[in-house]
Amino acid sequence: VKRVWLLFALLLVDLVTRSAAAHPAPHSVILLDLRAHDVGAELRLPVPELEAALGRDLRSEGSALIERERSLLRAMVLRDLHVGSLDGAAWTIEVGPLASATDSGVPVVVVEATFTPPAAHAPGAFEIVDDVIGRRVQNHNAWIAVRSDFARGVVTGEPQVVGVTGYLRHTVVVNRTGGSSFRGFQAILRLGMQHIAEGTDHLLFLLTLLLPAPLVVATRRRRWGAVASTRATFASLLRVVTAFSVGHSLTLAAGSLGWLRLPSSPVETFIALSILVSAAHALVPLFPRHEAWIAGAFGFVHGAAFAGALADLHLEGGRLALALLGFNLGIESMQLVIVGAAFPWLVLLARTNWYSAFRTFSAFTAIIAALGWLGQRALGLRNPIEPVLTGVAAHPAVLLASLASLVCLARLASSRAAADSDQSARPSNGVAH
Amino acid sequence: MTKRRYERTDTAGRRDEFWLTAAGIAGLTLTGFVACGGNDSSAGTGGSAGTAGSVAAGATGGSGGTAAGTTNGGTGGTSGSAGAEGGTGTTVACSADSSTAANMEAVVAAATELVSKLTADQQSTIQLDATIDNVEQWSNLPTSAIARNGVMLGDMSADAQTAAVALVAVAAGDTGSTLFSELRAADEYLVTNGNADSNSYGEGRYYIAFVGVPSTTSSWTLQVAGHHLAYNFTYNGACTSATPLFDGVEPTTWTDTTDHAPLETQRAAAVAVIAAIAGDPTSLLSGTYSDIVNGPTNANGKGDSHYPSGLTYPTGTSGRGVLVGSLSTDDQQLVKTAIEAWVHNVADPIANALLAEYESDDALAATYVAYSGATDLTTKNSYFRVDGPRVWIEYTIQGGIVYPSRVHYHTIWRDKAADYGAEYVDAEPSTDTSTAGTSSGGPGSGGPPGGSPPGAAAGGAPAGL
Numbered sequence: 001v002k003r004v005w006l007l008f009a010l011l012l013v014d015l016v017t018r019s020a021a022a023h024p025a026p027h028s029v030i031l032l033d034l035r036a037h038d039v040g041a042e043l044r045l046p047v048p049e050l051e052a053a054l055g056r057d058l059r060s061e062g063s064a065l066i067e068r069e070r071s072l073l074r075a076m077v078l079r080d081l082h083v084g085s086l087d088g089a090a091w092t093i094e095v096g097p098l099a100s101a102t103d104s105g106v107p108v109v110v111v112e113a114t115f116t117p118p119a120a121h122a123p124g125a126f127e128i129v130d131d132v133i134g135r136r137v138q139n140h141n142a143w144i145a146v147r148s149d150f151a152r153g154v155v156t157g158e159p160q161v162v163g164v165t166g167y168l169r170h171t172v173v174v175n176r177t178g179g180s181s182f183r184g185f186q187a188i189l190r191l192g193m194q195h196i197a198e199g200t201d202h203l204l205f206l207l208t209l210l211l212p213a214p215l216v217v218a219t220r221r222r223r224w225g226a227v228a229s230t231r232a233t234f235a236s237l238l239r240v241v242t243a244f245s246v247g248h249s250l251t252l253a254a255g256s257l258g259w260l261r262l263p264s265s266p267v268e269t270f271i272a273l274s275i276l277v278s279a280a281h282a283l284v285p286l287f288p289r290h291e292a293w294i295a296g297a298f299g300f301v302h303g304a305a306f307a308g309a310l311a312d313l314h315l316e317g318g319r320l321a322l323a324l325l326g327f328n329l330g331i332e333s334m335q336l337v338i339v340g341a342a343f344p345w346l347v348l349l350a351r352t353n354w355y356s357a358f359r360t361f362s363a364f365t366a367i368i369a370a371l372g373w374l375g376q377r378a379l380g381l382r383n384p385i386e387p388v389l390t391g392v393a394a395h396p397a398v399l400l401a402s403l404a405s406l407v408c409l410a411r412l413a414s415s416r417a418a419a420d421s422d423q424s425a426r427p428s429n430g431v432a433h
Numbered sequence: 434m435t436k437r438r439y440e441r442t443d444t445a446g447r448r449d450e451f452w453l454t455a456a457g458i459a460g461l462t463l464t465g466f467v468a469c470g471g472n473d474s475s476a477g478t479g480g481s482a483g484t485a486g487s488v489a490a491g492a493t494g495g496s497g498g499t500a501a502g503t504t505n506g507g508t509g510g511t512s513g514s515a516g517a518e519g520g521t522g523t524t525v526a527c528s529a530d531s532s533t534a535a536n537m538e539a540v541v542a543a544a545t546e547l548v549s550k551l552t553a554d555q556q557s558t559i560q561l562d563a564t565i566d567n568v569e570q571w572s573n574l575p576t577s578a579i580a581r582n583g584v585m586l587g588d589m590s591a592d593a594q595t596a597a598v599a600l601v602a603v604a605a606g607d608t609g610s611t612l613f614s615e616l617r618a619a620d621e622y623l624v625t626n627g628n629a630d631s632n633s634y635g636e637g638r639y640y641i642a643f644v645g646v647p648s649t650t651s652s653w654t655l656q657v658a659g660h661h662l663a664y665n666f667t668y669n670g671a672c673t674s675a676t677p678l679f680d681g682v683e684p685t686t687w688t689d690t691t692d693h694a695p696l697e698t699q700r701a702a703a704v705a706v707i708a709a710i711a712g713d714p715t716s717l718l719s720g721t722y723s724d725i726v727n728g729p730t731n732a733n734g735k736g737d738s739h740y741p742s743g744l745t746y747p748t749g750t751s752g753r754g755v756l757v758g759s760l761s762t763d764d765q766q767l768v769k770t771a772i773e774a775w776v777h778n779v780a781d782p783i784a785n786a787l788l789a790e791y792e793s794d795d796a797l798a799a800t801y802v803a804y805s806g807a808t809d810l811t812t813k814n815s816y817f818r819v820d821g822p823r824v825w826i827e828y829t830i831q832g833g834i835v836y837p838s839r840v841h842y843h844t845i846w847r848d849k850a851a852d853y854g855a856e857y858v859d860a861e862p863s864t865d866t867s868t869a870g871t872s873s874g875g876p877g878s879g880g881p882p883g884g885s886p887p888g889a890a891a892g893g894a895p896a897g898l
Contacts, residue, residue: 025724025831048832052723052814138718138805139726139829167726168745230453341460344453400461407457 026106028133028142031159034149036319038123043111053136061107062100070098077111080131085121092116124176130165144172150319151179153187185326192330195309200393202302205275208366209295211282211359213237214350222284227350237343239292247299248306249328255307256324262304272373274298279366282359345403352410525822527672527850530786537668543600544647550593555584563645565860568654568853569737571663572729573679573843575633579736581658587637597641601657604666609778615695616662619682627835634660652856666779670854673786675779676847683833683841696842700810702771703817703828707804709764716755718805722816725827725845738862746849753820754803768802772819775826775846791824813840823849
């Protein structure tokens, strides 16, 4: 899921930087994160235009270029980038780390910076005077784009270009006063819900783990047996879902607050593995009555992946805390909606003699999906299953209606079979036992 | 697989099953509603709070008061004349010249002839509504990067292609139609010799479009556009017009059965002017020009979306180059030759009407010529410019794209008052952002007074390829 987000994020940057390809005069981009007390900025300066500005070849690329020209590039930004409030009060600019990247085939220098308003000046309204390349290169354009603005509910998505500098116009006004923390909270809540609705792997883990919830282990161990009582079933459901939530809430918080940084690749692999384990458990009871512990343990891992999505939003302080709450509430509510919609049908199906086959089929489906993700995430193989899963998951109503129809059919068949066995004296009407 | 069947247990009573079914159906209904009926809300969540498609041109002209936004000239009320406010505050007027009528009628006839050769689908594709968004849809980028209006020559029947070429001949005149065929040949050479992608380049990838219905009475624009060419000839507009006109070329020269150098007339004329003025240090512009400054923006898949309010023309009297009025008669003639090298890419009646405006003594006295980079315009980042009360010509030398070790040319001719026949001077291009989030043009913005719709003005991206 993190990977999807990363791709998404890259795609967004690409949309802003697109048309740079095959373009001898590519534009700069300044991405802004409007925060509570200051503005985070990411300058993406195309190397060919830097060369035109400097009047010389930079002769090296990537990190070597950064190493070599770091002080020059910092000095250019500090000298030629100006930020001020609309009443003219100057802001301070701090230049952070420099990196190299490529936007649509054009090498760029990425400069992180922070714009801080003077006391008693709001951070939402300011003007940027960008002369960094334009000081020399007359035709140079810089796109100024808002990447995130929590108070206006912009937390993710395509950066909004609010202005473009060009020939003889180097000033762009950003005026985004108004808004509220609540709007940011709402946006994050939706983001959390969306994250689960689109997070096929998280859902598959949870639903697979719930497959045996309506059953008890047979007296002979190593096999799922009879149907549990409704009360026991829902108690089991409650334990599993709560444990999963507690688990992922802890790591989500720890990850977002920076206390815990797990590399995303093993986390993703581990999530695939968690599906495999819960599918195996759905086939034969590996850890009966301890599902909650497993859910909790794997919840830790899933939470680490959620934290990655939240970390991409460049939030801090009180807004981060608010975002954490909103994101988690979004995740929990969406999870509850999905489990709430699917689980009753599962329980009903468990009371028919089709459940064994259904459980086996679902478990194997989950195993195949998990293997696809494992291969992709651990070994970098192409995953032929993901598009199928994404396609199927895109139609939850159809999926749920199929499950409901299956339940109806199964109950019909079961009652017919029961009637048959009641009247076994009668000649068979074709239903095999 | 199991010999043993699960027995139906009595622990699950009928009441349990009733509630389970009820819950299941409720869930099903809810999901069905969300999935099928709730598209609006899902768009809201999916798009993350209204940011969909919002890398849109934002407004914000400069705050430096430099944006020479063309404003509201006479609202067309005064017998077909329009004006544009120059940066100095003087209103540059333009008008419709009746001597162009015969050519206009010939163009309409040729356009009608072309339409008769097209398929039904093409007849509908070639015709666009007269909106600023449509008329600005042209670019310097390959056709794969920015879509062009109308019907591609490569998709036309042989008869229709002949009619299209004939239409261009009537509209662009000898010089302009030769340029058209030479630039098509250059694009084809990029494919055959330079191994460029034939989905992006090639002689067939040039388009004809009508923005507004071809008519002898009402305004419409003939667009002839492809990778390195954009003719925007507007007929029956408020002002006689042939601009914006973009031409460029890569390779700059090549040889097959004969030698080709499509932009040589323009280049040689510019070099001759530079040779005449370079002795005067004020002829050298400060800074570097890696591309034209008032070309298409190419933002959001659109082309010329700077127009009208985001274009920037210099103002004042310093830093613009040498005044033509200060030159000798011979050198002034060199400047006229340079202007004509661009203006003669439209049929003579229109070219002559415009030249009468651009080359009048008054106009030349207020026209600047300047350069940057190499005086012979051979090396990358060299630049030549004519900056008159109305005429605006830029010529840049850039690095090669298909032939990276060589250079290639971009040029533009604009008219500060009469672009697109001055039919759209008050219009602002729409953007594909519908969010209220774009804050643009706050105090200090150089956008048009009175406020443009949020995110609508100027915007866009850089001058292009």
